[in-house]
Amino acid sequence: MKKNVIDYATATGEDIVLSLPPTHPRPSLKEEIEEKIRRQLVSGEMRPGHLYSANNMASQLGTSNSPVREAMLSLSGEGLLEPVRNRGFRVVLMSPADRQEVYDLRRLIEVEAVRRVASLRLSSEQASTLMSLALAAREQLPDAPGGDLLPYLDADHDFHCYLVDLLGNKRWSQIVRTLRNQSRINGVYQHLGDEEKDRLSAEEHIAIADAVRRGEAILAADLMVRHLDYARP
Structure with a gap:
């Protein structure tokens, strides 16, 4: 992950400080x-x-x-x-109608969340943590077609949840977590396995993090709309 941060900084000509997500208490x-x-x-x-x-x-x-x-x-x-x-x-069996409902709500809630976060003045630590999570997700892509997607899905979840957590609204964060979990059950994402599309999705995390870091709220929201297309039923 550190190499990716250096590569990103070199490509953009900007200083990126590697920052890891905040630690959490040991789970029960x-x-x-x-x-x-x-x-x-x-x-x-x-x-x-x-x-x-x-x-x-x-x-x-x-x-x-x-x-x-x-x-x-x-x-x-x-x-x-x-x-x-x-x-x-x-x-629970998520029907096509159930998945459409979840997708519609995620479009409303997550897009607005990223727009608001991009409008905030994030600290350098928050911005670096967000970019680190985006880069870490790309690192978790399977090495070969048909590989285990769960590590990437976990990293994808961490990125999206941290992004919403930056709002400081616990209820908003919990709603997003619930919707995301509902959209992921029944092994629905295990069929993805398209190496090119998976990598494109991972690169979109980086673009979103960069737009948020720069305070480009409209661009960040547009990128999130495009990114969530993978969850469309």
């Missing part, structure tokens, strides 16, 4: 389990319409039942799982 057991289950939902390993019990998931993850059930209830609150009385949890 429930949060760790929640993230593991969320990754299974994103990868498609947990299949839509299928039932999963907290007991079976606890055995699979090698932990106790209670934090697993708490994690699955939390994911239910995000619209990713559906509790089924006395049976467990069903993976």
Whole structure:
């Protein structure tokens, strides 16, 4: 990632200071389990319409039942799982209509978010962190066609969420996270695997970060509209 920052600075003739995202407190057991289950939902390993019990998931993850059930209830609150009385949890099946609704909301909320962030006077640390996340996402692209996209999807998520977090509006950030998670379940992005399109998407992160850093609000919003096209149903 450091080499990419240097390459970027050389190409633009500007000084870029490598800045890593802020560290977060160590997650609780429930949060760790929640993230593991969320990754299974994103990868498609947990299949839509299928039932999963907290007991079976606890055995699979090698932990106790209670934090697993708490994690699955939390994911239910995000619209990713559906509790089924006395049976467990069903993976929500996102229909084409559901995905269109999520996409429409993301267009409204994320585009406005990036426009507002670009209108702020970001600190040099915030701007550098945003660019570092954009460059890090590009680094996580698979080395070969058909490779594992999950690392890139994680890095993509980190970039988008940090961008919205810069607004300092916790509710806005939570809504974006929920919508993004809903758009990612059922393994919907695992079919991408088009090396050229994936790289173009990664490069768009860099262009968005640069527009935000420069305070070009209209350009940043236009770039985000184009970037979100990959999520169009």
